[in-house]
Amino acid sequence: MELKLIHSDADYTHIALSGRLDIDGVKAVEMEFTSVVTGKGLSTIIDMTEVSFIASLGMRMFISAAKNLRTHNKKIVLYNPQPVVREALETAGFSALMTIENDFAKAQTLVQ
Amino acid sequence: MSLSEFQTAATFEAVSAATVNLDRFAEENNLSPKQKYCLDLIYEELMTNVAKYSFHSAAEKHFIRVQLQYDGTDCTFTMSHDGIPFDPWQQENPALDVSLDEREEGGVGIFLTRQFSKSVSYEYKNGINIVSVIF
Numbered sequence: 001m002e003l004k005l006i007h008s009d010a011d012y013t014h015i016a017l018s019g020r021l022d023i024d025g026v027k028a029v030e031m032e033f034t035s036v037v038t039g040k041g042l043s044t045i046i047d048m049t050e051v052s053f054i055a056s057l058g059m060r061m062f063i064s065a066a067k068n069l070r071t072h073n074k075k076i077v078l079y080n081p082q083p084v085v086r087e088a089l090e091t092a093g094f095s096a097l098m099t100i101e102n103d104f105a106k107a108q109t110l111v112q
Numbered sequence: 113m114s115l116s117e118f119q120t121a122a123t124f125e126a127v128s129a130a131t132v133n134l135d136r137f138a139e140e141n142n143l144s145p146k147q148k149y150c151l152d153l154i155y156e157e158l159m160t161n162v163a164k165y166s167f168h169s170a171a172e173k174h175f176i177r178v179q180l181q182y183d184g185t186d187c188t189f190t191m192s193h194d195g196i197p198f199d200p201w202q203q204e205n206p207a208l209d210v211s212l213d214e215r216e217e218g219g220v221g222i223f224l225t226r227q228f229s230k231s232v233s234y235e236y237k238n239g240i241n242i243v244s245v246i247f
Contacts, residue, residue: 022128023124023128024128053153055153055156056157056219056221056224063212063215064217066212084149088228091224091228093206093209093215096208096210096211097212
């Protein structure tokens with residue numbers, strides 16, 4: 001599991017995750033994820049293009065970060081998840097918690 | 113009918129290390145990407161739940177047995193262990209229609225497993241929990 005910081009300015013943060021958000025994946029990336037996302041305290045685009053698997057541990061990591069950002073009136077936008085990952089997120093009720101967007105320009109608009 | 117059996121200690125580390133068995137099973141049976149996703153999800157959610165809650169102490173001394181079957185259409189995942197009697201399918205569904213502020217951070221694992229399955233079952237027999245999922 002890898003996390004890449006793609007963009008960071010005063011408005012928003014853009015990161016990309018790649019790999020599997022399973023037990024090992026979450027363990028590998030959670031500290032850095034929390035540090036980058038909630039440490040900066042800015043709205044964040046999470047590029048999910050290269051995430052092939054997510055289970056409840058990974059979802060917990062996203063919800064925890066989104067709750068933290070919400071206290072600063074900031075948000076998370078999940079960008080371009082693979083269809084089966086999107087299905088898992090939607091089944092877990094993520095549509096009511098954060099935007100899942102396949103159009104990057106729209107994702108950018110949402111965090112600016 | 114294809115069959116695979118293995119066992120793992122009831123710890124997160126051992127459960128995670130044993131996923132190599134899932135990869136081999138999926139490859140041997142040419143499972144679809146969706147079916148492999150279901151297999152990985154069901155395995156992770158049910159096994160970590162047992163590792164976390166089913167043993168008062170010394171989880172590393174207890175084993176979880178896993179049996180995987182594939183009949184050419186459906187997969188059956190069966191997990192058995194001698195932990196505290198617990199039927200995961202009796203767990204209440206999480207509240208999903210709530211705002212982010214009200215939303216619990218966890219609690220969706222068993223729900224997700226059920227949603228990605230065709231049928232589920234549980235029995236407690238001779239001191240052993242037997243949890244099965246068809247998908």
